Each structure stands twice: as C-alpha cells, then as structure tokens.
Amino acid sequence: xxxTLLMVIDRAPYGDWQGREALDxxxxxxxFDRPVALLFRGEGVNWLRPGQDGDAVRQKTVSRxxxxxxxxxxxxxxxxxxxxxxxxxxxxxxxxxxxTPDPAFYRLFHQVVQL
Amino acid sequence: xxxTLLMVIDRAPYGDWQGREALDxxxxxxxFDRPVALLFRGEGVNWLRPGQDGDAVRQKTVSRxxxxxxxxxxxxxxxxxxxxxxxxxxxxxxxxxxxTPDPAFYRLFHQVVQL
Amino acid sequence: MSHQTDSMLTLHILxxxxxxxxxxxxxxGMAEGDLLLLTExxxxxLADDNVRLPASTRALAADCKARGIxxxxxxxxxxxxxxxxxxxxxxxxx
Amino acid sequence: MSHQTDSMLTLHILxxxxxxxxxxxxxxGMAEGDLLLLTExxxxxLADDNVRLPASTRALAADCKARGIxxxxxxxxxxxxxxxxxxxxxxxxx
Amino acid sequence: xxxxxxxxxxxxxxVITGAPYSSQAPATALAFCQxxxxxxxxxxxxxxxxxxxxxxxxxxxxxxDETDWTxxxxxxxxxxxxxxxxxxxxxxxxxxxxxxxxxxxxRPASNLASGFDIAGxxxxxxxxxxxxxxxxxxxxx
Amino acid sequence: xxxxxxxxxxxxxxVITGAPYSSQAPATALAFCQxxxxxxxxxxxxxxxxxxxxxxxxxxxxxxDETDWTxxxxxxxxxxxxxxxxxxxxxxxxxxxxxxxxxxxxRPASNLASGFDIAGxxxxxxxxxxxxxxxxxxxxx
Numbered sequence: 001x002x003x004t005l006l007m008v009i010d011r012a013p014y015g016d017w018q019g020r021e022a023l024d025x026x027x028x029x030x031x032f033d034r035p036v037a038l039l040f041r042g043e044g045v046n047w048l049r050p051g052q053d054g055d056a057v058r059q060k061t062v063s064r065x066x067x068x069x070x071x072x073x074x075x076x077x078x079x080x081x082x083x084x085x086x087x088x089x090x091x092x093x094x095x096x097x098x099x100t101p102d103p104a105f106y107r108l109f110h111q112v113v114q115l
Numbered sequence: 116x117x118x119t120l121l122m123v124i125d126r127a128p129y130g131d132w133q134g135r136e137a138l139d140x141x142x143x144x145x146x147f148d149r150p151v152a153l154l155f156r157g158e159g160v161n162w163l164r165p166g167q168d169g170d171a172v173r174q175k176t177v178s179r180x181x182x183x184x185x186x187x188x189x190x191x192x193x194x195x196x197x198x199x200x201x202x203x204x205x206x207x208x209x210x211x212x213x214x215t216p217d218p219a220f221y222r223l224f225h226q227v228v229q230l
Numbered sequence: 231m232s233h234q235t236d237s238m239l240t241l242h243i244l245x246x247x248x249x250x251x252x253x254x255x256x257x258x259g260m261a262e263g264d265l266l267l268l269t270e271x272x273x274x275x276l277a278d279d280n281v282r283l284p285a286s287t288r289a290l291a292a293d294c295k296a297r298g299i300x301x302x303x304x305x306x307x308x309x310x311x312x313x314x315x316x317x318x319x320x321x322x323x324x
Numbered sequence: 325m326s327h328q329t330d331s332m333l334t335l336h337i338l339x340x341x342x343x344x345x346x347x348x349x350x351x352x353g354m355a356e357g358d359l360l361l362l363t364e365x366x367x368x369x370l371a372d373d374n375v376r377l378p379a380s381t382r383a384l385a386a387d388c389k390a391r392g393i394x395x396x397x398x399x400x401x402x403x404x405x406x407x408x409x410x411x412x413x414x415x416x417x418x
Numbered sequence: 419x420x421x422x423x424x425x426x427x428x429x430x431x432x433v434i435t436g437a438p439y440s441s442q443a444p445a446t447a448l449a450f451c452q453x454x455x456x457x458x459x460x461x462x463x464x465x466x467x468x469x470x471x472x473x474x475x476x477x478x479x480x481x482x483d484e485t486d487w488t489x490x491x492x493x494x495x496x497x498x499x500x501x502x503x504x505x506x507x508x509x510x511x512x513x514x515x516x517x518x519x520x521x522x523x524x525r526p527a528s529n530l531a532s533g534f535d536i537a538g539x540x541x542x543x544x545x546x547x548x549x550x551x552x553x554x555x556x557x558x559x
Numbered sequence: 560x561x562x563x564x565x566x567x568x569x570x571x572x573x574v575i576t577g578a579p580y581s582s583q584a585p586a587t588a589l590a591f592c593q594x595x596x597x598x599x600x601x602x603x604x605x606x607x608x609x610x611x612x613x614x615x616x617x618x619x620x621x622x623x624d625e626t627d628w629t630x631x632x633x634x635x636x637x638x639x640x641x642x643x644x645x646x647x648x649x650x651x652x653x654x655x656x657x658x659x660x661x662x663x664x665x666r667p668a669s670n671l672a673s674g675f676d677i678a679g680x681x682x683x684x685x686x687x688x689x690x691x692x693x694x695x696x697x698x699x700x
Binding site: 125156157158216217218219221222226227228229 | 261
C-alpha cells in the first residue's frame, strides 16, 4: 500500500456527469503531484469502449479526456475484468489493466473514492 | 380501462424526494377531480411499512401523508405483492390492495406515470 | 403513413442503465405487441451479455453513436422517436 | 477507549438501497475484519429477504427509526458513527 | 425517412424531471422537441418538475466548450413560442425564484431564466386533458 | 455510550456530493458533523462537490414545515467557525454564483449563501494531506 488514491468510476458515460467530475478530481490530484489511479468498474467500463462520439449527444467525447490521463499524470488505469467481458469489451485496451475489484485490490490503495 | 392515471412509486421513502413529489402530483389530480390511483412497486413498498417516524431524520413521516390519500380523493392504492413479501410486509395493509404489476395490471389504466 | 393508433399497445421509453432496478421492471411490464425504445444509458443493454431484450426493441441512434454501441436492433433518430410517439397513444417513460 | 487504528481494515459506509448496483459491489469489496455501516436507504437491507449481510454489520439508528426498520444488527447513533470513523483510518463511502 | 405528418392541435406536453449536468433529460427532450416542431407538430408546453426545474436557472454557466442547455432551451422556446412552466413547489425547495417569489419570501435575488414561468401543478393537470400526448424525460439515476 | 474522545487536530473534512431535496446527503452529514463537534472533534472544512453545491444556494425556500438544510448548515458552520467551500466548476455548471463570478460571467444575480465560499478542487486536494479523515456523503441514486 502506497499513498495512491484510487478513484472509482462505476457509472456509464454521457447519462450523467459523475464520471466526468470524478475524472476532474483525479486530474486535480495529479496536477498537485499526488499519486492517483483510476478504476472503471461495473457499467463504468463503457468509458473504455472504442468508437465513441459525444457530438451525437452534444457532449464532449469522454474517451478523449481519458487518453490525456497519463499526460496529466494519472499513472495507473484499471478496468473491471468481469464487467469488460459482460459488456463485450474483451480486447485488452491500451489504456487500462484488467483487474478484479476485490478486497485485495482495494487494499493496494491508501484511499478509495467514488462519487 | 377507464380514465384513471396510475402514479407509480418505486423508490424507498426518506432517501430522496421522488416519492413525495409523485404523491403531490397524485393529490393535484385528485384536487381537480381527475381519477388517480397509486402503485407502490419494488423498494417503494416501504412507504407502507408500519412504525415510521420521519422526525428521526428531520423529515415528515410519509405514511401520514399516505393516510390522507383517500381523503384527498385518491381512490385506489395498490402494492406490489412480491415486493411486499420480499421486504417482510406480509400482512395485508389496510391502505393498499396487493397486485402483481404485470402488463395486464398496467392496462387497467389510461396512463401510467412514474418519476 | 396512416394515423391509426394501437389503442391498447404501449410504447415503453427506457433511459436507465441495465443495472438499474427499473430496467428489469420495464421488461416485466411489457405486453406482447408493445414496443421498447432504448434511450440514453439504456442503449448499453445492446452490448450487455446479461440482458435479453424483446424482439420489438428500438434504440435511439444518437445515444448509440455517442457510446460507440452497435448492436442489431433497428435504430431511430429523434424524428423516428416522434413517429413512435405518434403511433402509440399509450406511452410509459421508465 | 484507545485510539489504535486497524490500519488495513476498512469501514464501508453504504447509503444505497439494496437494488442499487453499488450495494452488491460494496459487499463484494469487503474483506474479513472490515465493518459495514448501513445508512439512509441501505438500512432497508435489514428487511430485505434478498440480501445476506456480513456478520460485522451496523446500521444507523436514525435511519432505521425513520423507516420503521427493526432487524437484528447493532444500531449506532451519529456519535457511534463518529467513533467508527475514529477507529478505522480507511473508510470507503459507497 | 419522410417527415412525420402532424396531428392537428392539440399537441404534445413535454415534462422534464431530470437536471442538466446530472442527467441527460434536458438534452434528450430538446432534441425530441426540435424533431416535433421540424415535423409540423405542436409542443403545447414544457413543464419542469422535481430536479428538472434546475434547467430554468438564469445563473447556469457551463464552460464555453460545453453545451448551455438552458440557453438552447430558451432559444427553442422563443423561436416556436412554446410556453414553459416550472412547478412552484419544486422551485421553492431547490432555490429557483422569480421576482415575485423572491419578494414574497424575502430572498436576496431571483434567478428564473427568461422564457420560463413559475406555476402550480394545475398546469400539469391541465395538460392531461388539453394535450394529445404527455411525454416524460426523467433523470437516469 | 461515553462521548468519543477527540483526536488532536488535524481533524475531519466532510465532502457532500448529494443535493438537498434530491438526497439525504446534506442531512446525514449535518447530523454527523454535529456529533463530531459534540464529541470534541474538529471539522476542518466542509467541501461541496457535484450536486452537493445546491446546498449552498441562498434561494432555497423549503415549506415552513420542512427542515431548511441550508439554514441548518449555515448555523452549524457559523457556530463552530467551520469553513465551507463549494467547488467552482460544479457551481458554475449548476448556477451557483458569488458576486465575483456573477460579475465575471455577466449573470444577472448571485445566489451563494453566506458562510460558503467558492474555490477550486485544490481545497479538496489540500484536505487529503491536512485532514486526518475525509468522509464522503453521496446521493442515494
């Protein structure tokens, strides 16, 4: 366990703003050089789906924000393995490491936050 | 099928205001002499639980509002039979008739509204 | 196009993600001949292994496109949604 | 009372109704020795036949009282909740 | 696809119960309303209820690269002379006030956006009989 | 039950992300915060984020027989000199403005309740290291 804060996103994109606002929190931590990781869990794995186009609903395409995560200093991205399979996201994504969000996983982090 | 509008409450009380605001709609219809019925479905059946005391969370006790429903002109109250059993509300309540919210039930009503 | 309405049949407009309790309640509440229109986060059901949708399902094109969802149900645009609300006089928003 | 904290153990504060996807996610995320505190609509789990709660469950008294929920887990008042947040340095709000 | 032919009036009442930035409801309803008028239908009124009243705040200030749903709705309402009513009980609880309510309750300001009026649930009851369709746009949670 | 003894400062940061009248979050957080101070703990700050910023509206006007959560929080904050900060990005989207932001964005009024300030997420980042506990009170949906 290090000092890293794990930000969990378990809501699908575009239907509400919770994931965006969680991402803003993660980016803020990174901007202040605090270690932060992201976990996409449950319906939140749909953030990682290829081929998104937010313009269709007049929102920003969230996967683009995500692409910038590493640039912003968010070092680790994780995806819920079972949820990826459930939503047909079987390919390994370049962005995220597949994990099982069990107690052992959560304990790798100093703090766990979800909105 | 008559002209009755069925207002469905499927959220538990006290955690949010959706049920209260649905009830306000039902009472408004009744105030204008429009026929209206209420269905408590899923977690919403907890509106019918005896022994509530909203003061404990500094809210009004919702079951009291409900007691006034007939007085306000809401003629029919229904409760989801399976959900009642699931939440240990096995006794027949004086307020509501147990039903199964299936297509045949919904078709008894001119309109079905839920918040 | 005629303006006949199917008086007992119902258009179910469902905008909740598949894990929401109301998603299941909607499917259970559908009668034969009813039509299901998936909007907003409900279109994720098209990619969800856990969900079996009725044959008479449509999905809002814009919401599918935003989320990168393909799927094999007919897509409708907002005008198509208007047409559906024209055709059905009974409409339930879930 | 000592102020020793169980450094790896976690207090899980859960306020979602039992049908919410996060309710299950919370139970799955709990380790042995962790404590579950049910608040707000989550206390309905005490009356819900579909839910099996871990042995180490507490519930917020005010929320139980408001909803007419009895149940057989220890109740804590808001001061008791403060004590729990004192005791656990790791706290997850679900 | 050919445009849907219009019914004769009476037309549609749209009810929004989800807030902008917490839900997609105002956005979906906007696109639907635009499609209504594009196909010659009449939108009799927009009714805001519950969290939907937050759409009517004149103070909503989204980032310049995000859609301003309040402004978009104001433009559509004005362009097609659609009356928009926010439920008074929902508004008062959630801090949406016109000048009259601000004065009545001695609050320091009013924030209701132009194009929206505050009124009671009677407007919604009225819609039940005067409109041909009442369509609800809820939050997603 | 004896009162919990207090830690020495640093104390608690409370984060509210659920709105009043749509969620119980501000109510549960209020009772928790009262219990904190009653047992000699320090509440370092209240941070409002997402829908939680709606708590900070000076225009919230609940019916007289319902609890006024904004007023209750203002009283508690003032009594114990607890700083309260609402996230600026959440506030702008949702129409919560202080005078400075109202002027900057040329909006017709401001509505931030006294006792609350608007600031960036830096305040929350700061809480991670300066407070001993950061406790979140979310909406229920």
